[in-house]
Amino acid sequence: MPVVQFNPFASLVQPAFWHELTRLKVDVLRLSDDELTLAGSYSVGRSIRDRETGQDVALGCNLSLGADAFDKTPTVPALSVSARGVFKNFNTIDEFKAADKAALFNTVADEMWTSIIDHKDTSKLNRFLLITFADLKKYQYYYWFAFPAFVAKPSWEIADNWKAAEEHLSADQLTSVFNALHADTKPYFIVKLTDGAAQLHTINQADTLLTGSDSQSIIIGFLDPSASPENPGWPLRNLLAYLLALYPSHTTFLRVLCWRDSEIPSPGKSWKSRFGVVSHPAGNDAASKPTALGWERHPTTNKLSARMADLAPMMDPTRLADQAV
Amino acid sequence: MHAIQQQYWAVRDYLSPVLKESKFKEHGRITPEEFVAAGDFLSYKFPVWTWERGDASKARDYLPTDKQYLVTRGVPCLRRATSLAYTDADEDAERLLNFGDSSDGAADEWVETHAGRKPTVDSAANPGEIDDIPDLDGDQELASAIGNVSISSTTGATVGETPDLDDIPDMEEEGLEEGEDEATAVPKSVTSGAVIDVSQIEVAKGNLLQVRTYDVMITYDKYYQTPRIWLIGYDENRTPLTPSQIFQDVSADHALKTVTIEAFPQSATLQAASVHPCKHASVMKKVIERMNVGVVEEQLAARKKEGKEGKKRWGFGRKSGKDDKNASAGGEEEEIEGMRVDFYLVVFLKFIASIVPTIEVDSTTAF
Numbered sequence: 001m002p003v004v005q006f007n008p009f010a011s012l013v014q015p016a017f018w019h020e021l022t023r024l025k026v027d028v029l030r031l032s033d034d035e036l037t038l039a040g041s042y043s044v045g046r047s048i049r050d051r052e053t054g055q056d057v058a059l060g061c062n063l064s065l066g067a068d069a070f071d072k073t074p075t076v077p078a079l080s081v082s083a084r085g086v087f088k089n090f091n092t093i094d095e096f097k098a099a100d101k102a103a104l105f106n107t108v109a110d111e112m113w114t115s116i117i118d119h120k121d122t123s124k125l126n127r128f129l130l131i132t133f134a135d136l137k138k139y140q141y142y143y144w145f146a147f148p149a150f151v152a153k154p155s156w157e158i159a160d161n162w163k164a165a166e167e168h169l170s171a172d173q174l175t176s177v178f179n180a181l182h183a184d185t186k187p188y189f190i191v192k193l194t195d196g197a198a199q200l201h202t203i204n205q206a207d208t209l210l211t212g213s214d215s216q217s218i219i220i221g222f223l224d225p226s227a228s229p230e231n232p233g234w235p236l237r238n239l240l241a242y243l244l245a246l247y248p249s250h251t252t253f254l255r256v257l258c259w260r261d262s263e264i265p266s267p268g269k270s271w272k273s274r275f276g277v278v279s280h281p282a283g284n285d286a287a288s289k290p291t292a293l294g295w296e297r298h299p300t301t302n303k304l305s306a307r308m309a310d311l312a313p314m315m316d317p318t319r320l321a322d323q324a325v
Numbered sequence: 326m327h328a329i330q331q332q333y334w335a336v337r338d339y340l341s342p343v344l345k346e347s348k349f350k351e352h353g354r355i356t357p358e359e360f361v362a363a364g365d366f367l368s369y370k371f372p373v374w375t376w377e378r379g380d381a382s383k384a385r386d387y388l389p390t391d392k393q394y395l396v397t398r399g400v401p402c403l404r405r406a407t408s409l410a411y412t413d414a415d416e417d418a419e420r421l422l423n424f425g426d427s428s429d430g431a432a433d434e435w436v437e438t439h440a441g442r443k444p445t446v447d448s449a450a451n452p453g454e455i456d457d458i459p460d461l462d463g464d465q466e467l468a469s470a471i472g473n474v475s476i477s478s479t480t481g482a483t484v485g486e487t488p489d490l491d492d493i494p495d496m497e498e499e500g501l502e503e504g505e506d507e508a509t510a511v512p513k514s515v516t517s518g519a520v521i522d523v524s525q526i527e528v529a530k531g532n533l534l535q536v537r538t539y540d541v542m543i544t545y546d547k548y549y550q551t552p553r554i555w556l557i558g559y560d561e562n563r564t565p566l567t568p569s570q571i572f573q574d575v576s577a578d579h580a581l582k583t584v585t586i587e588a589f590p591q592s593a594t595l596q597a598a599s600v601h602p603c604k605h606a607s608v609m610k611k612v613i614e615r616m617n618v619g620v621v622e623e624q625l626a627a628r629k630k631e632g633k634e635g636k637k638r639w640g641f642g643r644k645s646g647k648d649d650k651n652a653s654a655g656g657e658e659e660e661i662e663g664m665r666v667d668f669y670l671v672v673f674l675k676f677i678a679s680i681v682p683t684i685e686v687d688s689t690t691a692f
Contacts, residue, residue, distance in 0.1 A: 003507055003508060004508060005507075005508055005509065005510040005511075006508055006509060006510055007510045008509055008510065010563060011563065012399075012538075012559065012563045013563070014398075014540065014557070015557055015565050015595060016592065016595055019592065019593075019594045019595055022594070023593070023594070043399075046399065046401075048401040048403070048685065050403055052403075052404075057401070057403065057536060059399065059401060059536070059538070060563065062399070062563070064398070064399075067592070077375050077398070078372050078375070079372075151506065151508070152508070155507060155508050156508070228510065230510075231510035237508070262372070262373075263372065293506055293509075299561075299562035299563070300562060307564075309564060309565060310564075311565060313567035313568055313569075314565060314567065314568065314586070314596045315594075315596065317328070320586060320596060321328070
């Protein structure tokens with residue numbers, strides 16, 4: 001059986017975030033390099049039909065940071081969920097380079113694992129880490145994201161590849177999932193199928209639902225930022241780790257719904273959500289902490305390295321004056 | 326100089342009165358209330374658009390605090406506008422819109438390009454496509470060579486500002502993660518199925534697709550009494566675009582003339598590309614007039630079909646002065662209202678789509 005491959009998160013930092021960081025650095029943080037909490041968000045995976053070739057182009061699996069990332073209660077758009085992150089800014093490029101990145105990463109991963117084992121908490125499953133160095137004079141921002149994910153050994157496998165959700169769920173059932181998500185968007189949920197409808201439950205109820213007699217009608221669902229047909233998004237990875245750690249006896253077959261519809265499709269169009277049955281051999285030592293990985297790779301070199309946003313063309317007053325007419 | 330100009334605009338904007346009377350059909354301008362109504366309709370009909378508060382210190386008091394401007398994020402832009410070859414066959418697609426009194430011969434003109442662009446364009450008919458993208462490949466190679474530093478050397482303004490290569494530290498980390506992870510999806514070179522991934526596009530050099538995304542904002546411009554559109558772009562690696570890169574997505578007739586980089590009014594520091602609104606009102610008037618005729622005809626036809634029993638109201642839009650005249654003419658005519666102001670932004674987006682033809686701002690094709 002093929003191994004389930006997850007589409008990693010790709011960070012998207014809005015220029016407004018760098019502006020806000022600049023303001024914060026100059027007016028509030030000054031030389032402090034304490035860790036702060038960030039709020040990013042991700043939405044359902046989107047694809048666009050190319051008008052000239054008729055092909056569907058899947059857009060990236062993005063986690064974005066905006067100007068309100070430092071706010072305690074950021075607003076998230078419809079069918080998006082907020083993800084909390086740890087933010088650490090360094091004062092010099094040398095500190096940035098010399099930082100013990102593995103230690104920072106492990107701290108976040110440990111915190112995630114503890115929340116799973118001790119609190120059965122799903123709210124930290126999509127944690128991320130962002131380290132930055134802001135060169136305010138040059139309007140250059142060095143940054144590196146990490147999206148920690150726990151590695152399953154052996155890997156999760158999928159029996160019959162990912163299929164369109166329509167093949168397994170009726171349009172009525174999909175519509176009721178959509179309505180429930182639209183009213184209250186959750187990153188992870190459990191769908192309980194009934195005749196012609198579907199009920200949404202929180203993951204905390206997995207205890208009763210997975211062990212119930214009608215486990216065939218239970219589907220694990222998550223808001224999927226990936227639009228690639230073969231690969232579910234990164235959040236599923238930690239959700240599966242969560243289920244494997246807490247309910248190891250029920251992971252031999254898990255029915256998974258990758259939710260990707262931001263609107264009810266108009267007549268003639270199909271639903272974009274995907275469905276698959278994943279499995280993991282039961283009976284391994286689930287309680288021990290698995291290894292975690294997830295540093296973002298540089299988009300052009302595909303190496304593990306930090307990247308830089310150069311906002312001088314849009315922030316430097318002299319450059320702006322040059323192109324003004 | 327530019328700073329002084331922006332100060333002047335800010336003062337002018339501050340001093341100009343808020344438009345009170347609705348006259349959108351007469352001269353294409355709308356009041357803040359109508360902007361909110363049209364924005365509500367747009368965000369209701371197309372949930373990709375949402376209202377934003379913006380920076381509290383920059384809030385406009387004539388707009389509700391939680392409805393300062395409209396935004397949609399991640400609007401895809403598959404091709405560069407500069408790559409849309411402009412051949413003789415396209416000349417028919419060009420429409421000259423006249424404004425003002427055509428009698429005095431001094432009327433302003435606005436070229437609407439790509440007006441009749443077909444959904445599918447035969448690429449064989451556009452042989453110039455590749456040549457028309459200046460320096461893009463060169464930039465790409467250089468950019469990847471020095472670690473994706475975005476440089477803008479496509480215009481003369483920034484030539485000579487190539488960053489010093491020594492300044493950019495090599496920050497690759499060794500031993501942070503061991504080996505390849507089999508469960509991490511990597512961009513595949515061969516596509517299976519109809520959906521292709523963005524990352525595959527950048528890998529394939531020969532492919533013309535370079536998917537950029539844009540955050541699009543619509544603010545209300547108090548001085549011109551029209552909506553105004555703002556663009557912030559990202560390249561396929563989600564790095565912010567430079568002004569010259571943004572201009573590649575603007576149709577050649579408008580780049581650097583009507584589209585400029587200016588301070589975004591709802592933020593203290595942010596700069597964004599914007600379509601200057603000085604012609605918006607007159608263009609909107611033309612478009613609304615044209616559409617209104619169609620809408621009125623459609624409504625008349627629909628009402629005739631409904632006959633006497635059909636006392637259905639045509640929506641909930643505010644009545645214009647024209648309606649009152651109609652109402653005095655006869656009770657039945659009261660129902661013919663024409664285009665409602667709620668549609669203003671939907672129409673506005675269609676107009677904007679002609680300026681930035683490859684940015685898919687117009688998600689409203691259902692209309």
